[in-house]
Amino acid sequence: MLTCLILATISMQSEIFRSAGYKKFFEQTDGSMDLLIKLSVLKQQSMAYVFNNSKIIYILKVQHRREMIMKNLEAIKKKLVRWRLFSKTTLDTAKTTKEL
DSSP: OHHHHHHHHHHHHHHHHHSHHHHHHHHOTTSHHHHHHHHHHHHHHHHHHHHHHHHHHHHHHHHHHHHHHHHHHHHHHHHHHHHHHHHHHHHHHHHHHHHO
């Protein structure tokens, strides 16, 4: 029974490979096989573009985050300088009032 099934499968495959539709599908130029081959190249390129775009987006996020950190750091530096000046003038005025 198993050999009968195997022989039937092999004969159906050989009939398919000899059929006109199968030959037309593989032998036609600018047909579906050519289109599938072209699409595989385009699919590969689009996957590369998607990967590269995600890398670029990540790099832009990192740069934006760095810019924000640098802005905050500059603001903190300015506040620290003002605080030092304020504390210096406060200490100086406290000294002069003690001396009087």
